[in-house]
Each structure stands twice: as structure tokens, then as C-alpha cells.
Amino acid sequence: MMMMGETWSQLGSLIATSMFLWAMFDKYFPYHLRSLIRSHSKKLASFVYPYIQIKFHEFTGEYLKRSEAYAAIETYLSEKSSSEAKNLKAVVVKDSSQSVQLSMDENEEVTDEFEGIKVWWVVKKITPRTHSFSFYPEMEEKRYYKHTFHKSHREILKAITVRNRQRKLCINKSRKWSHVTFEHPASFDTLAMESKKKEEIINDLIKFSQGKEYYAKIGKPWKRGYLLYGPPGTGKSSMIAAIANFMNYDIYDLELTNVKDNTELRRLLIEMTSKSIIPASKMANGEEESNSKVTLSGLLNFIDGLWSACGGERIIVFTTNYVEKLDPALIRRGRMDKHIELSYCGLEAFKVLARNYLDVDSHPLLVTIGHLLEETNITPADVAENLMPKSLNDDAETCLKKLIEAIKTAKEEAKKKAEEEARLKAEKEEREKQEASQDDVKFDKSLAKEVKENGVEVVIDDKTLAKEVKENEVIA
DSSP, X not given: OHHHHHHHXXXXXXXXXXXXXXXXXXXXXXXXXXXXXXXXXXXHHHHHSOEEEEEEESEETTTTEEOHHHHHHHHHHHHHHHHHOSSEEEEEOTTSSSSEEEEEOTTXXXXXXXXXXXXXEEEEEEOOOOOOOOSSOOOSOEEEEEEEEEGGGHHHHHHHHHHHSOOEEEEEETTEEEEEEOOOOOOTTTOOSOHHHHHHHHHHHHHHHTOHHHHHHHTOOSEEEEEEEOSTTSSHHHHHHHHHHHHTOEEEEOOGGGOOSHHHHHHHHXXXXXXXXXXXXXXXXXXXXXXXXXXXXXXXXHHHSGGGGSSSSEEEEEEESOGGGXXXXXXSXXXXXXXXXXXXXXXXXXXXXXXXXXXXXOOTHHHHHHHHHHHOOOOHHHHHHHHSOOSTTOOHHHHHHHHHHHHHHHHHHHHHHHHHHHHHHHHHHHHHHHHHHHHHHHHHHHHHHHHHHTTEEEEEOSSOEEEEETTTTEEO
16 A cells, blocks of 8 residues: 555656656747747657548637538448447437437547548547636537547548549639539430540540649640530530549539630639639630730640649630631640540540430340441430430330431431522532623623724624724724
8 A cells, every 4th residue: 555655656746757857848949949849749750640530610700600511420420320339418409300310429529430541539528717707608518529540641631632622613703603412413424426536535534633743854844735626516525524523523614705804714714623624615616705905825825825724634625616717826736735526426426325314225226226326427415315214114125216206307408408509509500600791791892892992892792802993994
């Protein structure tokens, strides 16, 4: 019993000595020396304690609004805490089918596993100690969740965070960006195009995403330019959405008609984040109103000039229905690195649509449709519209037959259109020929009149031009 008392006495003396030394250190040591020792002590502690902690406070912001992250964590851990934690807290939930919700009480800890990574959750409480007078009631306590994981998993958790983050669809309005959540379901698996071209685009995107050091090495901004061209309904917008989903990028839909001048364009560029796609259909087609004073040089500087280096990992996409109408300066190699033609629906693209819409990989009618597609220009959008069941009674065969009729109708309409265009062309050529002949006759009559006034009589037949000069009595 005496030995136990001596042990406690020695421990108390050690604690008192430590507190005295710390007080002397904090009072008499220079500030810069204390900062240096503290920084090195933190580094030393990181080796001894190799864990990272993240705090999620219940109330945040100036007006102490309840954090959505805290509420989401509380809901996520409610089931796990009810089965593992020893001390629980019951909360009455209004407007809910579950009247009582169980959650962890203060200082309780539960273990969770996320994609093979072990993490710990602890709920803590902070009680403020203040004696200042205020007309507003102070909160008695503030809670927070502490999330702990090993530092070796830092990069994995960062990658998971990027993958699961909510991406944005932004549009410029009133000189600033506004956004909504981007939830488009398009992917390269659902795109109706040849597998070889699809694989080529995917490989190009992967190479670009891994090219930060390479672009720095060659001295170019980390960006990529795509030109998508083809008739309406060939999937240009779906391609942009598929790229955004594949790369986990935000989309900044730049409306050039809302941009006042080059200065405002540069400001919008600076506010864009990295890992983003910039569709530029209105830039490419030159659709700008008179109130927009953005010049071609300002636009080119936006694409690959000095200001294009503000931020990295960006993809600029031009889309157009008529590539021949574009300014060559906009789409030259170096600005638009990859030109992708999205054309009419072929057999391979049709098979993708049949699998997507009807879950059909093989069917006797596929051969017939393949032959028709070789003879007829029809867009993937038109094919998809006919493949989509319109009623509960529409099975795969019904939809395929409907598509066959639609392709035949399109073929007949294309034939009639070609015949009509040929007829109009022939009529135009005949009309131009007649007008040219009439112009020749008018010219000959005018010439004859002018010569006769000068004393020369002109007689014109089919092959002979006779001239008679009365004054000299010379007949030619």
C-alpha cells in the first residue's frame, strides 16, 4: 500500500514539474524558437501517430445553419451505431415514417469499412466558455463528427471523393456563372458509333488526363481541343455528356451572346475550374448578336492564347452541323487537336441502339435493317425514336418492323428530294441559258444600232457579219 502511495506521489511530482517547465518555456522562450520547436514536434508526432483526422461540425456559417454533411453522416451512421455503439441518443424526427432515430452519444466511436479502407467515426461535443453579455442566446454545446483514417489511404480517399462528387453544369448569366447539378446518363457504352472510333477517343482522353508532366515538358497549356461535326441528330451533345462522365469533369456551357466584350470573356475564363469541358457551338458557328463585342482575336486568345493557360486540364469542344462554314483560323490543328465526324447511322451504331433500347443482340430483321442503312441516310436520333417502345404491347419485333418502315419512308423521301433537286437544277440551267441567249441578242442589237449611227450598217445572220460603209462605198 505504501508502494502504491509512493508511485502516485512520484507521478504527481512529474506532472507538476512538466507543467512548470512548459510554463517557463511558453513565457521566456522567444516566439520564433517556440514556433520552430512546435513545428518539429508536430512532424515528430505524425510519425508516432500516422492517422489523419477530419472534423464535420454540426453548425457552420455566420448564421449557424445546420450542416448538410453532418446530417448525412448522422443518417449514414444511425444503423451502424445502433448495432455497435454502447451509448446511444434518441432523437424524435418530425415528418418522418420513423418517429425515433438512434444516433451515437458523445464520445462514442464506431468502426466502418469503405471500399476496403478501415475508418473510425467519433462524435464529440464542445461546450463554449464565455462570460460576455449578448441579447442572443448562445448555444450550450456544439457537436462534431471526427473522421479518422490512416495516412497511407489519403490518395485513395481523395480519388473516391473526386469520383463521387456532384458535378456541375454551368452557364454564364449576368456576368457570372450559375450552375445546376449535372446528372446526364450518357456514356461511351450507350453512344451509337463505331467501336474503333469510340476506342480511339477513349484512349485519347486517357492520354490527356495523364499528360500533366508531358504538357509542362513541351511548354503548352494542359488543354485539349475537339471538333465534333455532322448533321443534326448524330449525337454531338451526347458525346459531350459522355466525355464529361468519363473524365468526371464539370461542363461550362459558354453562351457567347451573353458576353459583353473580351474583358468579360477573360473574367469568365479565370472563374472556370480545372477538370472542365467548355462546349463552344455558338463560337464555332459565329452566332453572336450585335450587343456582343467579342472579337475573333479575343476568341482565339481564349482558346489557345496567353489566357488559355489560366487553369489546367480543360477540354474545349466545338460542335457544328456544317464544318465548311467555319473560320479556318478556329479549327486549325493546334487549336482543335482532334476532328471527329459524327455521321449517319451505320450497322454497328444501330446494333448499339438495338441493345440499348430493346436488349436485342441478334434478330432475323437485323440483316434487313443493315442493308437498308447502307442505302439510306438516317440519323441515330431518328433510329432511336423508332426503336423506343410506345406502348406496353410493343415488343422488339414490333419496334424493328416500325424502324424498317421508317427507313423505307426516308429512302423514298430522299429519292423524291433528289429528283426534285435535279429538276430544279435543270430548270435553273435552262433558265440561265435562255437569259444568256437573250443577253447576246440584246447586245447584238445594241451594237448594230451604235454602228449604224456612225454610218455603218450591220447585217447579222447566223454565220456572216456584213458591213457596209456608205460614205466610202465599201462593202465588206
